[in-house]
Amino acid sequence: MRWCEKSWATSSHKVIRVVKREALDFFDLTLEELEQILTPRFRARQLYQWVYQRYTDDMSEVTVLPKTLRSELAEQLRFDTLTIVDKAISQDGSEKYLMRLQDGHTIEAVLLKMKPQKHHDDGGIAQEARYTLCLSTQVGCKVGCAFCLTAKGGFVRNLTAGEIVAQVWQIKRDHQLPAHRGINLVYMGMGEPLDNLENLTKAIAILTTEEGLAISAKRQTISTSGISSRIDKLGALNLGVHLAISLHAVDNETRQQLIPMNRAYPIESVIEAVKRFPYDTRKRVMFEYLMIKDLNDSPQAAKRLVTLLEGIKSKVNLIYFNPYPGTPFKRPDRARMEAFRDALHSRGITCTIRESKGLDIEAACGQLREKAAKG
Ligand code: SF4
Known part of the structure; x- marks a missing residue:
């Protein structure tokens, strides 16, 4: 807390604060932390509901709160x-989306429409649109994957929990998605999520809060490039989130070429960490496999992948490499992709080919940011 704490009270409510140095980032506060600041506790819950479920950031509009309290909160909390x-x-x-942080750095988040809204003949809604939101967890990234634009800019800093939560809030608000509308979150934007585990854990606590955005942990997936020791750490936290591993290759030599960190965490150590992960037996671990023409798309690679995944309840996502100017890597042929998928299917492994959503908007991580940097 950056405030000196001192009681201030009226007959109806009490705000703990007085010497204000800097307004607190609302999105960085768990409900429990807000309850420490704002009493009686139900006021904190009311504020949480108004901000997260009605998308209001103007305290004068939170009419459920007393007027004096609203003007106090407008000074003490910030939403920008x-x-x-x-x-x-x-x-x-x-x-x-390209988003600017308070310190001027920019990050990206992508809203993927997984299923469109469908209507009955009478115009009623037969099926709600389904969305997946791909979020950033760092400005830049330390991992340095060879195929990634984010890696080119190096690592700048971790995002705070508030900066992770605010990406969801801003995009839900931009679309005016009703509070109850289910949305899946995947931490797969800029950054290695497990490299910022502490802030990510706090963000997940905020995002799952019933009075807030109420996005169940089951709807959230942490996608990692495979830091084995951190997979164990995440497992120990038992958050109930899904796990996705960016595997991208089946031998250490090729994987090292794509993910230099593989030197420290070779494929075998990643697979062993996945086997130790406390997974709900009904769920599958997702393995992301970025297909690059003539590098990792051979029938032999498919065979080796089957062997690697033995004993793991898994699902494999084959992703088309999304070329960008200057990259030496090429997009694979459809026939090779399908043959790879069929080889996995024939050995009982669920496998899907992911069409590169957002190809025409350069949806691979870092591309919009790179473009903005070049003006
Ligand atoms: S692909 Fe992901 S983990 Fe790899 S450098 Fe890019 S942001 Fe980091």
């Missing part, structure tokens, strides 16, 4: 954690 500075909309409905 990040702002949307650019948005690119793809033909497939994906929307890529």
Whole structure:
């Protein structure tokens, strides 16, 4: 807490604060932390509901709170954690957001429309649209994957929990998605999530809070490039989230070429960590496999992948490499992709080919940010 604490009270409510140095980032506060600041406790819950479920950040509009309290809160809390500075909309409905943080750095988040809204003949809604939101956890990244634009800019800093939460809030608000509308979150944008585990854990606590955005942990997936020791750490926290591993290769030599960190955490150590992960037996661990023409798309690679995944309840996502200017890697042929998928299927492994959503808006991580940097 950055405030000196001292009681201030009226007959109806009490705010603990007085010497204000800097307004607190609302999105960085768990409900329990807000309850420490704002009493009686139900006032904190009311504020949480108004901000997260009605998308209001103007305290004068929170009419459920007494007027004096509203003006106090307007001084003590800030909601400008990040702002949307650019948005690119793809033909497939994906929307890529460029967001500016308070210190001027920019990050990206992508809203993927997984299923469109469907209507009955009478115009009623037969099926709600389904969304997945791909979030950033760091400015830049330390991992340095060879195929990634984010890696080119190096690592700048971890995002705070508030900066992770605010990405969801801003995009849900931008679409005015009703509070109850289910949305899946995947920590797969800029950064290695397990490299910022403490802030990510806090963000997940805020995002799952019933009075807030109420996004169940079951709807959240942490995607890692495979830091084995941190997979164990995440497992020990038992958050109930899904796990996705960016495998991308089946031998250490190729994987090292793609993910230099593989030197410290070779494939075998990643697979062993996945086997130790306390997974709900009904769920599957997702393995992401970025297909690159003539590098990792051979029938032999498919065979080796089957062997590696033995004993793991897994699902494999084959992703088309999404070329960008200057990259030496090429997009694979559809026939090779399908043959790879069929080889996994024939050995009982669920496997899907992911069409590169948002291809026309350069949805691979870091591309919109790179473009903005070049002006
Ligand atoms: S692909 Fe992900 S983990 Fe690899 S450098 Fe890019 S942001 Fe980091």
